Amino acid sequence: MTQSLGLGRAATLLLVFALGIWVSASGLVDSIVTYWEDIVYLTKQHLVLVASSGVAAILIGVPVGIWLSRPSMEKYAETVMQIFNIGTTIPTLAVVALSMTLLGIGFPPAFFGLFVASLLPIVRNTYAGLLTVPAHLKEAATGMGMTRRQILWRVELPNALYVIFSGIRTALAINVGTTPLAFLIGGGGLGELIFTGIDLMDTGMLLAGAIPTAALAVAVDFLMGQAQLHLIPKGVNPLR
Amino acid sequence: MNITVKSALTGLALAGFAMGAQAADIVVGGKNFTEQQLLSAITQLVLEANGHNVDNRAGMGSAAVRQAMENGQIDVYWEYTGTSLITYNKIEEKLDPEATYERVKELDAEKGIVWLNPSEANNTYALAMRAEDSEETGIATISDLAQAVNDDSDLTLASNAEFYARADGLKPLQETYGFEFGRANIKRMDTGLVYQALKDGQVDVGLVFATDGRIPAFNFTVLADDKGYFPSYALAPVIRHEVLEANPDIGEVLNEVSAKLNDEVMANLNASVDVEKISIENAATQFLEDNGLI
Numbered sequence: 001m002t003q004s005l006g007l008g009r010a011a012t013l014l015l016v017f018a019l020g021i022w023v024s025a026s027g028l029v030d031s032i033v034t035y036w037e038d039i040v041y042l043t044k045q046h047l048v049l050v051a052s053s054g055v056a057a058i059l060i061g062v063p064v065g066i067w068l069s070r071p072s073m074e075k076y077a078e079t080v081m082q083i084f085n086i087g088t089t090i091p092t093l094a095v096v097a098l099s100m101t102l103l104g105i106g107f108p109p110a111f112f113g114l115f116v117a118s119l120l121p122i123v124r125n126t127y128a129g130l131l132t133v134p135a136h137l138k139e140a141a142t143g144m145g146m147t148r149r150q151i152l153w154r155v156e157l158p159n160a161l162y163v164i165f166s167g168i169r170t171a172l173a174i175n176v177g178t179t180p181l182a183f184l185i186g187g188g189g190l191g192e193l194i195f196t197g198i199d200l201m202d203t204g205m206l207l208a209g210a211i212p213t214a215a216l217a218v219a220v221d222f223l224m225g226q227a228q229l230h231l232i233p234k235g236v237n238p239l240r
Numbered sequence: 241m242n243i244t245v246k247s248a249l250t251g252l253a254l255a256g257f258a259m260g261a262q263a264a265d266i267v268v269g270g271k272n273f274t275e276q277q278l279l280s281a282i283t284q285l286v287l288e289a290n291g292h293n294v295d296n297r298a299g300m301g302s303a304a305v306r307q308a309m310e311n312g313q314i315d316v317y318w319e320y321t322g323t324s325l326i327t328y329n330k331i332e333e334k335l336d337p338e339a340t341y342e343r344v345k346e347l348d349a350e351k352g353i354v355w356l357n358p359s360e361a362n363n364t365y366a367l368a369m370r371a372e373d374s375e376e377t378g379i380a381t382i383s384d385l386a387q388a389v390n391d392d393s394d395l396t397l398a399s400n401a402e403f404y405a406r407a408d409g410l411k412p413l414q415e416t417y418g419f420e421f422g423r424a425n426i427k428r429m430d431t432g433l434v435y436q437a438l439k440d441g442q443v444d445v446g447l448v449f450a451t452d453g454r455i456p457a458f459n460f461t462v463l464a465d466d467k468g469y470f471p472s473y474a475l476a477p478v479i480r481h482e483v484l485e486a487n488p489d490i491g492e493v494l495n496e497v498s499a500k501l502n503d504e505v506m507a508n509l510n511a512s513v514d515v516e517k518i519s520i521e522n523a524a525t526q527f528l529e530d531n532g533l534i
Binding site: 037041100104105106183184185186188192195196198199200201202205 | 272433
């Protein structure tokens with residue numbers, strides 16, 4: 001097992017190395033570097049979009065997921081989740097375009113479109129995570145005389161935390177990858193380089209937008225993975 | 241064995257069928273804004289009316305559509321003389337409209353691309369402001385704008401992706417007039433949204449196309465290009481040499497269409513789609529019927 005992993009890793013490194021040689025030989029690196037100023041400026045815009053819409057989605061999504069998992073909502077929760085599921089199938093580009101018709105052009109519609117796109121996985125995972133907390137734990141907590149609120153905070157949420165984190169991780173990955181579309185509605189971000197590169201058949205410019213976008217997605221995913229590993233207590237963390 | 245032969249034959253038959261289904265003899269290209277989508281649709285309809293089998297591939301960036309034609313993936317589309325002169329052929333000298341057309345005709349012939357007759361429509365890039373703003377600030381020319389930007393008035397510009405980075409685009413324009421919009425004052429977006437952004441007051445200046453119907457409809461003032469920075473952007477059909485050789489009738493038909501186009505006709509066509517929200521196909525059909533071309 002470890003050996004095959006080592007081989008896979010070596011092959012990957014070799015592949016990356018070969019790719020690097022090819023890219024530098026083709027002069028793409030130089031053309032990417034010429035856009036450095038743009039990359040820095042647009043990466044900031046990109047990050048602001050991702051962070052603001054991501055945080056807003058977490059702040060709204062987690063409470064909504066909790067609320068749907070309460071016994072009083074049991075009758076309606078499945079219906080609401082189905083509506084959310086249907087919502088997930090709407091292409092993000094359409095969500096962005098629709099939010100433009102509501103909110104005009106620039107940052108607000110881009111923020112809103114990304115917020116909606118990130119909301120669904122967070123709500124779904126929060127709801128599912130809370131539902132899968134074993135019933136005997138909740139019964140034991142009731143038996144110990146805990147109030148409903150105490151059960152939620154001390155038993156249910158810690159046990160569901162891992163699943164909730166996975167939802168947030170998925171949402172942020174989708175978010176980073178979707179943010180380039182914000183360019184189309186004047187929201188800025190790395191999409192400017194990508195779409196201009198497509199229009200002008202300028203591979204260097206296109207990659208100057210695409211590579212940082214991909215790097216951001218990987219970085220965000222890595223950070224979330226680390227957070228999942230270290231922030232979730234040992235007893236309820238399958239990773240530790 | 242028998243089954244193998246049968247399935248091989250079936251496969252062949254299917255492949256043949258697929259080929260048959262794709263056997264459009266003419267591929268029409270087009271760029272990614274209303275006028276170009278209209279022209280692609282007009283070209284498709286008029287060629288179909290003349291018995292051709294047409295594939296319509298509108299919606300690409302300038303460079304992409306040009307590259308596709310050079311590679312033989314696209315047979316015919318509508319191009320602007322100035323775009324070919326500066327962006328594709330990298331010619332920097334200033335030429336009048338006729339000379340521009342003659343020069344690109346000559347240069348592109350070497351690449352197997354034929355320029356048919358130019359129309360009277362000149363769809364130049366232009367910078368526009370809301371009419372009331374233009375009056376209030378006294379900005380009527382691009383020189384006035386340069387002055388205003390240099391005097392530190394915090395004006396914002398909406399541009400599309402292509403213009404921002406083109407050889408006949410924003411950066412050389414700013415060099416010619418000696419001013420510079422700050423990076424944060426340039427908002428880039430889809431071509432069609434610029435008009436809405438300017439109308440809604442989200443920006444002060446917008447990059448527009450001279451033949452766009454929304455300029456009069458939204459009451460914009462086009463700033464005069466007083467230093468003559470922009471070349472002539474006469475609209476003309478371009479076609480691959482081999483395709484024209486094989487179908488000389490296409491050249492005749494498209495020249496007929498080209499003869500019917502001028503700034504006003506183009507602006508009205510664009511407005512019928514962008515302002516009155518008529519579908520591209522209906523607007524194209526209407527135009528061809530009105531001019532007795534189909």
